[in-house]
Amino acid sequence: MEFFRIKKSIPFMRHALAFNVISLVTFLLAVFFLATKGLHYSIEFTGGTVIEAPFKQVADLEKIRAELTQKGFLDVTVQNFGSAKDVLIRLPLKISTTNQNTAMEEQKNIIIQTLIPLGLDYDLELAKTDPKANKLRVEFVGGQVGKELAYDGSIALLAVCLGILAYLAIRFEWRFAVATIVANLHDVVIILGFFAFFQWEFSLPVLAAVLAILGYSVNESVVVFDRARENFRKMRKATTSEIFDAAITGTISRTIITHGLTQMMVLAMLVFGGPSLFYFALALTIGICFGIYSSVLVACPIAKYLGVSREDFVKPVKKEGDPEVISAGP
């Protein structure tokens, strides 16, 4: 079986401008949504309490919200996650309570008691004796922890960028390194843009996914640049654009198959991984889709604009006997 029977180099670079315009527009949109709507941080970042509660039947969110508001939880958010029977209840951090612990425990108990008549799948008595009956997940995070996480997260992102930049600069050439980082950061911003636009929850696993995608799409650029470097040495008479066209065409089959396979795995997580892995898988999905595009069609033009040329790779002294052209077929 063979999907890609490409006989000639596809002139990708001729359309570089178009690709860049598309990128720029998506990028700006993402920045716009990040600025206006902002990210919907999980309580890991903001601090607060989250209760994941399974219901016996399809949960009536409106009613739950109304009942809880009546009990004095004014800024509570109630939403489904995973299935229509699972409800996620989120309470913001109460400021200035000296004893957050007891306040928190009380809150939880009041909520559980409010929800039981509404069909919460939880038996107070049974839960005390039989651990299997306890299907709740309760999470509380103080405000300080969240700030630290956000800080550590940005440090990690910065470290990843610098690390990759340094490695590529040593292994290839600084222009390739810059092009790669720009192209892939643009992926990151677009993923974040999606999360801002749809107000999906941005949690720690999502952060991990975003960074993993950064490393993954850098692979793409590496593969293409690797081939470009090889081509610079082989194809002496070709222009830079032709070199990149050949490199992209030569690797496109691998690019698409690899991404497709990774996506299969991610898709399995998206569909069967349950609510805990859903946004993680979603971030990966967006990352993989945009990764193909940006690491190839954005990184190459940038490298070209930055002025990558044959002289950067071919040391004339080194390879004297290089063949001019690879033997063409009959």
Add this chain to the structure above:
Amino acid sequence: MNKYPIWKYAVIVAALMVGFLYTLPNFFGEVPAVQVSGLRANKADADTRKVVEETLKAAKVDVTSVLIEGESLKVRFKDGEGQKNGQSAIQEKLGAGYIVALQSISNSPAWLSSINALPMYLGLDLRGGVHLLMQVDMKSVLDKAVDRYVGDVRVLLRDKKVFYTGGISRDGDKVVAKFKEKPELLRAQTEIGSQFPELQFRDTELSGEFVLTVLMKPETIQKLQESAIQQNITALRRRVNELGVSEPIVQQQGVDRILVQLAGVRDPARVEEIIGRTASLEVRLVAEEHATSRNYDAFERYRNEPAPFGTEKIIDEKGYPVLVYKTIAFTGDKITDAQAGFDQQAGGGSIVNVTLNAAGGRAMTMTTRGNVGKRMAVIMIEKGKPEVLTWPNINSELGARFYISGMPNTQEAKNLALLLRAGALAAEMQIIEKRVIGPSLGADNIEKGKNSLLLGFALITVFMIVYYMLFGVVSVVALACNLLFLVALLSMLQATLTLPGVAAIALALGMAIDANVLINERIREELRNGMSPQMAIQAGYDRALDTIIDSNITTLIVGLALLIWGSGQVRGFAVVHCLGIVTSVFSAVMVSRGLVNLIYGGKKKVAKLSIGNVNWHKSVGQVPTKA
């Protein structure tokens, strides 16, 4: 050509065998069990085993085995029902001196455990349990210390007849004393300095008054903070032990935080109640008039008798009854420090040095003045239950600094010192992060993670075989080996596997297949360019290697950054991510090449490779030839 030397196959086979061996325990599942371990002086030994066996027989509980493993006794049950009944029966029989914890033990055969092959260590989100992160209030620790110094300095100056004006006050983290004349200030400084070498001084002159500012040295503050954390951890451990949780984790995290993780806890509300409880310490005189001897058995005849009027019967750590007066000499919050040490005068036995604050010192002097030769009991009260920690003899009139001698060894001295400190008011703590995961939710998470992993693997398998045929099979086998290595490594390292970790396994496989796709595509390309099959295999693997290394290093950079700066869940992801990269390079390059060599290597004539269709011409990668 394309032959591997024997040693390379040996490496692969050895890796596979080790991998298989260490993955094995994960397939045996778990059995309900109870872990019995002794508290302090008590030990779970052969005698305990006998008692336990008899108790269980009497209670008609079926057991699979009762074994001593390390420091504890492990009882395996046939079912959960037996486990529950067994636990209560054993606990009732053994009493408070033992912890009887519910546990799930791997069902893998003993020979696997003996080579340290254990199942993967599951995180709380997969097992269910309670995770608490507590912050120790360091400011209050320092405030309290400064307050104490204010009192101590006041008493000292009064005792030494140093005259100050307008009282001694606290200003933030400083103790401030004012004097009319400079020599008086200097005298105060010398006196304080000789009594409290951990303090430092600054003096200023302000509108005719001489102001002495007393500060704690930075190293004193650091020591204070460390001991506060240590003190709280000790107190927490004691309390957590009561919960009957197997392998509780209580550890310091960062400068001022304590992490508590309790897997499989039934009732999270009780955890908080117990953890939030404070222990208190009291010192009282022993009622010597009722004693029959000077030994531990002094009050043996009161073991089953009520205590005489005005006294109270309290059991000591070793189980002997002790009669003490109801009057409290002083309470534990007067203890500022307790350290294990050596007796410099009497032959270097182990001792515990105790320091009291000024008020405690005065109380101590008053208590001991008329009572030299009597005994003094140090009592710890936890959950309303008192216990005598030690009841040493009073050898002389004592003050704020004294020591308890006659400790059997350093370890005992250290334990007592810790308990004395822990009994004193520990620094306040606040829960800043809490996660409670129901055990069935944990099992659900494992199931979902496993299912998506298997499904993803199946999809990849089908595609690879259809698309690359025999080479696809090789790739899939390499990928399966990768999974095996990864699981084996995780089991070997006993790294905590969390749900993001499971996701990372899936992602690692999804990304690892990239290496094989690269290789296969490259081989196809070389074939199209007219290389012979053997040459194409050689060239395909060699040329793809550079790219594989490059791309894995970039991924590794990400993994390491996450490992260093990530916390909690992210770190769980990062560990697997990093390990996955290592195993995938090994299996994609070594294992798959080994397999290909086994199939095609050494043969003189290989007409065709089973790698899918390559029979068409393509001119990519070539400059169009000009006519």
